[in-house]
Amino acid sequence: MDIQGPLPNRIFTLIPSTVLAVLLAGASSDVPGQFFLCRKFLAVWNNYNRSKRTTENMGSIISLFDGRLFSYANNIRSKCGVNKSALWLPFEHWVRLPPVMDYWVGCGSWFAQTTRGLFAWGSNWSGQLGIASYSRITRPCRVSIPQTVMATHISVFNDVAFIRISRGWLGVGLNDDSMLGLPNGGYVTTPTMVPGAENVIAWTSNRATFGITRTGLLGCGSNARGQLGIDDDDAPSLTPIRLPRGAGPVRKVVTDWESTFILCGQKCFVCGANDVGQLALGVFDEEVHTPTELSFPVNDVVAHKFTIIFLSAGKLLGCGANDTHHVSPDGPASIITPVALNMPWSVRRVTISHEALFVQRSEDDTWFARGNNKNSQLGVGSADDIVTDWAPVLVPSVTSVGSLVSGHYFINSDGVYCAGRSKAQNASFWGSDVDHAPHASVIPQRLASCPTVRSMVLPTMVIEGGTR
Numbered sequence: 375m376d377i378q379g380p381l382p383n384r385i386f387t388l389i390p391s392t393v394l395a396v397l398l399a400g401a402s403s404d405v406p407g408q409f410f411l412c413r414k415f416l417a418v419w420n421n422y423n424r425s426k427r428t429t430e431n432m433g434s435i436i437s438l439f440d441g442r443l444f445s446y447a448n449n450i451r452s453k454c455g456v457n458k459s460a461l462w463l464p465f466e467h468w469v470r471l472p473p474v475m476d477y478w479v480g481c482g483s484w485f486a487q488t489t490r491g492l493f494a495w496g497s498n499w500s501g502q503l504g505i506a507s508y509s510r511i512t513r514p515c516r517v518s519i520p521q522t523v524m525a526t527h528i529s530v531f532n533d534v535a536f537i538r539i540s541r542g543w544l545g546v547g548l549n550d551d552s553m554l555g556l557p558n559g560g561y562v563t564t565p566t567m568v569p570g571a572e573n574v575i576a577w578t579s580n581r582a583t584f585g586i587t588r589t590g591l592l593g594c595g596s597n598a599r600g601q602l603g604i605d606d607d608d609a610p611s612l613t614p615i616r617l618p619r620g621a622g623p624v625r626k627v628v629t630d631w632e633s634t635f636i637l638c639g640q641k642c643f644v645c646g647a648n649d650v651g652q653l654a655l656g657v658f659d660e661e662v663h664t665p666t667e668l669s670f671p672v673n674d675v676v677a678h679k680f681t682i683i684f685l686s687a688g689k690l691l692g693c694g695a696n697d698t699h700h701v702s703p704d705g706p707a708s709i710i711t712p713v714a715l716n717m718p719w720s721v722r723r724v725t726i727s728h729e730a731l732f733v734q735r736s737e738d739d740t741w742f743a744r745g746n747n748k749n750s751q752l753g754v755g756s757a758d759d760i761v762t763d764w765a766p767v768l769v770p771s772v773t774s775v776g777s778l779v780s781g782h783y784f785i786n787s788d789g790v791y792c793a794g795r796s797k798a799q800n801a802s803f804w805g806s807d808v809d810h811a812p813h814a815s816v817i818p819q820r821l822a823s824c825p826t827v828r829s830m831v832l833p834t835m836v837i838e839g840g841t842r
Contacts, residue, residue, distance in 0.1 A: 391440070393418040398444065398466055431479040432831060433774055433785030434496075437466065441473035443486060448790055450821070450829065452512035453482055455495040461821060462789045471514055480530025481831045485537075486514065491521035492537070500533040501563035502547030508563070518564045519544065529577040532830065536568070536577050543571040552610040553583045553595035570612040580629040584615075584636075591615045591624045591636065599632040600663035601646030617643055617665050628833075630677035636665060642672035642684075651710030652680050652694030658710060670712070676835035678726035683715075688841050690715040690724065698729040700745025703762040718764070720840035725775050725832045727782065732767070732775050732832075736840035741767040741775065741784070749780040751794030753818040769818050777830045784818055791818035 388396075397419050426439040433448030444466040445454040452458070456467040472488040479485070482497035493514035494503040501508050504517040519537070527538040534547035534554060544565035545554035552559060555568045574585035574592065582601045585592040592612040593602040602608075603615045617624075617636065626637040632647035643665035644653040651658060654668055674685040680695035691712035692701035699705070702713050720736035730745030730752060742764040743752040750757055754765035767775075769784040769791045776783045781794025793816070 388414075390414075390418050390421075394422055394439075397422075398468070429477075429479055430773065431484075432482045432776065432829070433790060434482075434484075436469070436477065436479070436484070438474055438477060441475075443469040443471060443474050443477065445469050447787075448785055450790060451482075451497070451510055453484075453496050455484060455512075455514055457513040469514065476525075478528035478530060480535075481532045482829070483530050483535065485517070485525070485528045485530070485535070487525045492517040492519060492523075492525050500548040501561050502530070502533060502535045504535065504537070504544075504546040504563065504565040506563045508561075529579075531577075531579045534579050534583070536571075536574075536579075537565055541567070541572075543568045543574060545571075551581065551596035551608055553579060553581055555583065555585075555594040555610075555612045557610055568612070574612075578627040578629055581631060582629055582634065584627040584629070584634075585612060586624050586627065588623070591617065591627070596632075599647040600661045601629065601632045601634045603634065603636075603643075603645040603663070603665040605663065615665070618667060621667075626674075628675050628677050630680070630682070633677065633680075633682075634665075635672075635675045635677060635682070637672060637675065640671040640673060642668045642675065644668060650680050650695045650708040652677070652682050654682060654684070654691075654693045654710075654712050656711045658708075674835055674837075676724055676726055676833045678833045679728045681726050681729070681731075682712075683724050683726060683731075683835065684712060685835065685837060685841065686712075690717060690721065690841060695729065698746040698760050699762050700729060700731045703744075721837060722840050723834055723836050725834045727775070727777055727832050733764070734772075739771065741769075741772045743767055749794040750816045751781045753782060753784060753791070753793035755817055757816055767818070774834075776832055783821070783829060788820075790821040792821050793818040 393415055422439055426437040428437045434453040435447045436443055436445040446463040446466045449463045450461050454463055455469045471486055471493055472490040475487045477486040483502055484496045485494045494517050495511040495514045498511050505515045506518050523539050525537050529536045537544040545556055545568045546562055546565040549556055549559050549562045556566055573587040576586040578584045582595040593615050594609045594612045597604055597608045604613055622638040624638055628635040633652050634646045636643040645662045645665045648659050648662055670686050672684050672686055676683050682694045684691040692715055693709045693712040696702055696705050696709050697707045721733045722736040723734040725732040732741055732743045734741050743754055744761045744764050747761045748759040752761055753767045755768050771786045772784045774785045781792055784791045
């Protein structure tokens with residue numbers, strides 16, 4: 375039915391929730407364009423778009439409105455939680471749950487607190503969803519805690535999750551070296567109370583785990599290279615970390631496998647592995663076991679695979695591994711004293727991959743890359759083993775960049791694009807559609823089937839207002 379002339383004020387027989395369901399169904403149809411039956415339809419649609427809370431993670435987009443979750447976009451391994459087989463969902467779908475009170479996401483794992491308990495779906499490689507299984511979860515499943523226990527916050531990382539409840543924190547997922555602060559190691563697939571975590575307000579976890587409190591810092595897990603900043607080889611339970619006098623409150627902790635960066639105001643304290651000078655101390659000491667203050671102010675830091683990028687006084691500085699000249703085209707293989715990146719334009723985001731950098735230009739949001747390209751994984755249209763000049767990524771309007779073994783994926787509003795090849799040189803990370811993808815794709819190709827390897831979130835620094 376198409377109404378000619380002015381819209382009527384309202385159609386009395388439909389309540390707003392029904393109107394919204396009709397509008398969402400219409401938006402997901404194959405019929406081009408939309409029209410509104412009355413002003414009430416238009417008001418409901420405007421209120422939905424104005425009031426919904428929306429979050430993006432690994433290209434999946436989810437919105438909470440009036441107790442209901444709606445998701446769309448990247449649906450690889452059913453990340454959207456709607457039990458659809460398509461890799462890309464162009465329109466919003468209702469995630470079937472009891473009324474939702476809050477939700478949290480990280481590294482492709484989603485949690486939703488409902489009026490009937492806590493549910494989870496998405497990435498579950500290490501059992502971090504807490505459903506007593508390692509299975510891929512295509513639709514929301516109840517987390518293995520009593521229905522009456524309410525989660526008030528959840529911190530999610532690649533292999534672990536910490537769930538805040540009234541009595542403290544529950545840990546779940548990979549527990550190698552007791553990185554959950556729990557004994558016995560291995561995997562913990564049922565959320566378990568973490569001893570001594572009652573005062574923790576924020577977590578960071580990457581093999582070594584840190585819990586920030588209002589008065590200090592706790593750590594647990596592996597300390598093989600001194601990354602916890604304590605004297606023992608490891609910490610099977612949360613252990614206080616002593617910072618130098620006058621350090622001030624801890625606001626952020628960044629870890630790179632075996633190196634740690636602790637931010638207190640604009641002070642940065644470092645400890646752990648320093649094989650390639652990644653601690654920015656100007657020396658090649660293999661290990662630093664005591665948190666040591668850097669000589670320059672640090673506003674933010676991002677770290678991955680022995681490459682470190684600092685935001686300092688409005689400038690980007692880099693140090694650590696530089697074998698493929700991604701930090702400094704003319705610099706040595708290891709940079710022990712941070713050097714300025716000297717960007718030709720303002721930068722909004724910086725993402726670090728293995729021996730490569732991706733940056734987003736502020737003025738037009740275009741992504742550029744340089745560094746290791748031996749598998750053509752930078753997606754810049756070059757087959758050179760190393761790209762030393764900033765080259766634009768050949769995917770428009772990229773919103774996020776991630777890694778797939780020896781390749782990268784790029785996500786925009788149209789789909790997921792991949793560049794590179796697998797280590798076996800058989801394009802296996804493209805999934806079963808081998809004819810769609812060459813063995814080494816110089817130009818990113820739109821993903822047509824589910825990848826057979828794990829996709830990983832890459833560490834990214836977001837710079838408000840941009841910088842050079």
